[in-house]
Amino acid sequence: MGETLSLKADWLLPVTGPPVKNGELLISDGKITACRSLEKIKSSSGTIVIPGLINLHSHLDYSEAPFLKNTPLFDWIESLVATTRKWSREDFERSAAKGAREAILSGTTFLVDSSYTGQSALAMQRVGLRGIVGLELFGVDETSASPVFAHWQKRMEDLEQELQKLQELSGATQNSGALPIELTISPHSLYTVSPELFRLAVTWAKERRKFVLTHLAESPQELAWTDTGHSRLDSYLRTVLPRPAEARTAAGRDQIIERISWRGRGRSPVQSLEAEGCFSDKLIAAHCVHLGPDDLTLLARAGVSIAHCPRSNRNLENGRAPLEHFLEKGLKTGLGTDSLASTESLSMLDEAKTLVQLLTESGVFTRTEALKLALRLITIDAARAVGAAERIGSLSPGKLADLVVLESVPEEEEDDSTESPVEDEARILDALFKGAYRVRDVYVEGRPVVKNGTLENPAQKVAG
Ligand SMILES: [Zn+2]
Structure with a gap:
């Protein structure tokens, strides 16, 4: 041909x-x-x-949000929410376009993105990037899982149509065996999605053989929250909870928080998701920094993939993820930048550079080992994490x-x-x-x- x-x-x-x-x-x-x-x-x-480089975790939607460094995670999210709740659709569109340009210009060809609005997918299609885009799902109130999920499904249908229109407009004829942009679901995290809603998300993805994208065990506060219930997370939830009738009063918001059944159950975040049947070999979990003793075994048994985000973990004071243990356990692992609101750039080479520094400083690997590992984590290992090692990554x-x-x-x-x-x-x-x-x-x-x-x-x- x-x-x-x-x-x-x-x-x-x-x-x-x-x-x-x-x-x-x-x-x-x-x-x-x-x-x-x-x-x-x-x-x-x-x-x-x-x-072509593979980024396992980003949020192109937030590319124009202010970059904050040395800010604890929940102070950072509150600031991000305060900024972006004022954004119009056009603001998100411009922000995602900026991110998509920066990603591809720095050598990324495949990107796994969690998108608040879905604009990431459209921006990726416009510049010629491929990957997996999860439309984010939020809803921590146990009693409203069904209507919240129905609303998400409607948004997904709209996004699918918009993306399809864009693909037709581009007139791009795809090669046989091409990798299109996969639209899927991204339940944001267990502290923003109730167990019932998380299960609905996982079932939806399973029926369609699609990936599920989430944040998991990112901060010490998340670990304390699922374990004892006492954590900075409660005050965060009081601030960001949307305002349906019950949440309009402080007492109403407290009631919603108290009945979240992930909270204060003496489990780690990993154990919590596993116990609710939310694990599969199509789950891509970002961060996984704060783990309990058996968590790596649970993750490995289920075949969960991990997006390791060294710069974001450092910048939001979440510490260093136990990468060497991910590898020992044979966990599918790659690197992610996270968004430009928590990291300096969307360049995977920059992410790899920081990883090499951190690994060398910690003495876990020699510099030569760290260099070779970093290259694999942004290419072939990441391809394996998205089930595409036969198609891309080398x-x-x-x-x-x-x-x-x-x-x-x-x-x-x-x-x-x-x-x-x-x-x-x-x-x-x-x-x-x-x-x-x-x-x-x-x-x-x-x-x-x-x-x-x-x-x-x-x-x-x-x-x-
Ligand atoms: Zn993230």
């Missing part, structure tokens, strides 16, 4: 195999057909090619041609490493994560979506 595209680079980093020097990647019909070394090349181009023949071409940034003169050729994976990764390369081109299924650091925006071109 289509013609073959050849991409040459100083190095190809296939991830599932050793780096390929003087590499050539062949692409046909949106798929990689060869990843090989050329005996002779004219001269060094200063480029490397890596697989430069392997047969996989979709999602890839990033990076070019070296001219180095400072005093840097004496300029003369020494970069000869192994760890040294290339060291340079990559320290910012010695910048994203030049991004391909999604063999189609250029970023060229020379500029968005191609194929959807708009066709629509215009």
Whole structure:
């Protein structure tokens, strides 16, 4: 059918195999057909090619919300809610568009997003990003699960139609075996979704064989709340509870909080969700920082995937997640940035850089181990977490041609490493994560979506 595209680079980093020097990647019909070394090349181009990066947790909707650092989680959420409750649909649309642009320009090709309004999915479609978008679900009042869920279903139907319209407008013909944007459900967390409503969400997803996206065990306050019931979380809920008849008075709000059955049951957040039958191998849980003794076993037994968010965990004072134990238990794990309201950028290379620093400082891994692990967590391991390791996550023949071409940034003169050729994976990764390369081109299924650091925006071109 289509013609073959050849991409040459100083190095190809296939991830599932050793780096390929003087590499050539062949692409046909949106798929990689060869990843090989050329005996002779004219001269060094200063480029490397890596697989398209995968972000396992973001909220593009909040890309224009103020970034707060060194702020405890529940102070941060109260501030976020106060800002975004005033936003119009257009505000969310503009904010999500900004996030989608930033994500793809930094080399992300597949993104798992929890979206308050659904605008993330539309913004992703417009720039050519793919992934999984969970329309967020909130409703902690045990008595209103059915009407709240019915309302969510109506919103989902509307979103599905809007996304479909956009796809038709873009006229993009998809390759066989293409990965479309999957719309699904995102019950926000157990402290904002009642057990009854959470079960409705899980059942809805199970019937459709879709993923469920949630936040889990993010903060020490969440652990204290499900365990003893005494936590900063109650005052947070009093502030943010919507205002149906009963919640208009302080006493009414307290009643709603007191009857939330996750609260004060002597369980950890992980045990709470597991006990209510909310776990499955299609659950992607963000954070998982504050765990009880048997929680890792419960997560592993159910096949839950984890989105590890090192920068957001640090910035909102939630501590460091036990990544080494996730890996020991064989948990499917990748990295997530979280939103621009709690992290510095949507770049997975930046996220990986911070992870390497944290892992090296903590002494859990050597620097070389940390570098190699970080690359896997933003490519092949994340692909496994979204059940797509056969399709994306490495430069392997047969996989979709999602890839990033990076070019070296001219180095400072005093840097004496300029003369020494970069000869192994760890040294290339060291340079990559320290910012010695910048994203030049991004391909999604063999189609250029970023060229020379500029968005191609194929959807708009066709629509215009
Ligand atoms: Zn989040």
